Amino acid sequence: MKRKRNEIDDPIGALTLRLNAAFQRRSGADWLDVRRRARRLRPPLSWSRNRVLFVATVLVLAAGACAGSVGVIPWLNRHPATVKAPPLAPPCRAKDLYVHMDYSTSLNGLEGGVSLVNISRRACSLAGRPRLALVDPSVSEPRLLVEYTPPAPQSPGSISSLQPLSLLRAIPPHRGASIGFSWRNWCGPGPAPRALELRLPGGERVVLSFSAFRSPANGLPSLYNAISPRCYRERWQTGLHFGSFYPDWTPNSVISSYQLRSVLPLRTSVITKGLPTIRKKWVGSIFSNQPGAIKGRAFNFVRVKRGTPFRYRVALRNTGRRPFRFVKCPLYDEVIGNPDGRIREETFVLNCDSVGAIAPGKLAFFAMELNVPKDALLGKGFFAWTLMDGNRRRGMLQPIPIWIVP
Amino acid sequence: MDRRTRAIEDVYNRRYLGFRNALAGIAGSYEAAQDIVQESFARALKSRDNYRGEAPLEAWIWKIALRIALDQRRKVAEEPLADAFEPELPEPEVDGELAAALRTLSPRRRLIVFLRYVADLDYASIAEACEISEGTVAATLSQATVALSSALGNEHPDPRALREAAEQ
Numbered sequence: 001m002k003r004k005r006n007e008i009d010d011p012i013g014a015l016t017l018r019l020n021a022a023f024q025r026r027s028g029a030d031w032l033d034v035r036r037r038a039r040r041l042r043p044p045l046s047w048s049r050n051r052v053l054f055v056a057t058v059l060v061l062a063a064g065a066c067a068g069s070v071g072v073i074p075w076l077n078r079h080p081a082t083v084k085a086p087p088l089a090p091p092c093r094a095k096d097l098y099v100h101m102d103y104s105t106s107l108n109g110l111e112g113g114v115s116l117v118n119i120s121r122r123a124c125s126l127a128g129r130p131r132l133a134l135v136d137p138s139v140s141e142p143r144l145l146v147e148y149t150p151p152a153p154q155s156p157g158s159i160s161s162l163q164p165l166s167l168l169r170a171i172p173p174h175r176g177a178s179i180g181f182s183w184r185n186w187c188g189p190g191p192a193p194r195a196l197e198l199r200l201p202g203g204e205r206v207v208l209s210f211s212a213f214r215s216p217a218n219g220l221p222s223l224y225n226a227i228s229p230r231c232y233r234e235r236w237q238t239g240l241h242f243g244s245f246y247p248d249w250t251p252n253s254v255i256s257s258y259q260l261r262s263v264l265p266l267r268t269s270v271i272t273k274g275l276p277t278i279r280k281k282w283v284g285s286i287f288s289n290q291p292g293a294i295k296g297r298a299f300n301f302v303r304v305k306r307g308t309p310f311r312y313r314v315a316l317r318n319t320g321r322r323p324f325r326f327v328k329c330p331l332y333d334e335v336i337g338n339p340d341g342r343i344r345e346e347t348f349v350l351n352c353d354s355v356g357a358i359a360p361g362k363l364a365f366f367a368m369e370l371n372v373p374k375d376a377l378l379g380k381g382f383f384a385w386t387l388m389d390g391n392r393r394r395g396m397l398q399p400i401p402i403w404i405v406p
Numbered sequence: 407m408d409r410r411t412r413a414i415e416d417v418y419n420r421r422y423l424g425f426r427n428a429l430a431g432i433a434g435s436y437e438a439a440q441d442i443v444q445e446s447f448a449r450a451l452k453s454r455d456n457y458r459g460e461a462p463l464e465a466w467i468w469k470i471a472l473r474i475a476l477d478q479r480r481k482v483a484e485e486p487l488a489d490a491f492e493p494e495l496p497e498p499e500v501d502g503e504l505a506a507a508l509r510t511l512s513p514r515r516r517l518i519v520f521l522r523y524v525a526d527l528d529y530a531s532i533a534e535a536c537e538i539s540e541g542t543v544a545a546t547l548s549q550a551t552v553a554l555s556s557a558l559g560n561e562h563p564d565p566r567a568l569r570e571a572a573e574q
Binding site: 012015016018019020021022023028029030031033034035036037038040041174252255256259390 | 418422423426427430437440445447448449451495496504505520523524551554
């Protein structure tokens, strides 16, 4: 509860004001949802001795009856609902935005990002192409290559579709967007540009000084404390590369549609037993960032055929002490790829309506499908499955090595 | 609709934001908090006949909410509620200084500060919800307020700045 203004001279009232100001989200009250949930709940039990005995007997009988019967829940070909594009708001002005730059320097050069948060009281738009430049009035024009990477198309089934670029049409207060950039190979002549200029889609410019956003990397070589990239090769152009604005939030309505609990008592596993395999000798690692996973020995890869659906099963085990029941059907994310990158990523809604309660320690099996693209590179690759909670990944699994065949 | 259902709905309508905000501090996000609030009131509705009127209705619902939040953290259910959480501002970047000041408090003090100043619960209700005495609530709040003022570097914070912060 917010205190009245005449109480703000009182330190306690002031503290209350400040605390409440730190919680700025709008109300999401929904009494009908409470009533729906209440209807789904079982009536509370009065734990008389007889009832305890009765429940214990039922549980023992049910556990025995369930032990041998395991069905597989069929796959549901349903992507998450499309996020609607909001109506176009007026362009964001520089004074509407809190702008922050983060960057680091390393052997590769200077890499960073600029984040912008709408601090005004109205929604504003960052739709359109951003423009970045390196500036410093005191130096002559450097030999500079500026390269813009347009956003990749967002397919309806991709996880990025939960956070579509169309959200940039109206950024609500306290939400924002970010833009990534990299600057490589500065060899002069003259001193390096000392600031990054961002031109907003509305035309206004924001200048961000590299030195103002430098946090010292104590104890590291000076390369890591630099405010410009190292000279890699003199003959080469210096290059500034940047991408599109990307929204940094998912609408609450989308998150709440697929949100479960803050902790899920579920352990996920992909059932590889029974899948066709192919024995191959492989030298090196299967997954990027995992050097030496397999070193020159024969290994059983799951065989996946290019251009056809890859069918498999996933098991969810209830690791909690109580029966688990899905209140909402969550999303899951499937990725199939090779060490050079992702080949395909798709997000689906878990077919949980017919699951019922999963007893403690018991498993529920789900049939899964993922189309392997016709143009997928042949040979080794990986596959991963992740349960999501709202728009967050939960319990990412160890990727499974696959071998893509024609 | 029976009288008790109406009373619970009334608490929900009047106090939703207090519940949601304080629980966001406890659960770590608005989304998780929203789910806990909905679940708490649903359970309160379902077991409304168990409410014996010995404590304020809101405190009774808060107790349910804290139990659900605790359950979701998978902590041992026997742990005293007042010591089971480590509340934080869900979006510390909104007021980094305050977020840092809150972190200087013990988790128990933070919880009680949230229940008092964000959820706007009175001492008796906090005592009931956290299963501690009213005296402990009073002492904890007093110590927490002094510590917070000190951590914020101002015994009497600038009212103008606070007003601006509250109006943003």
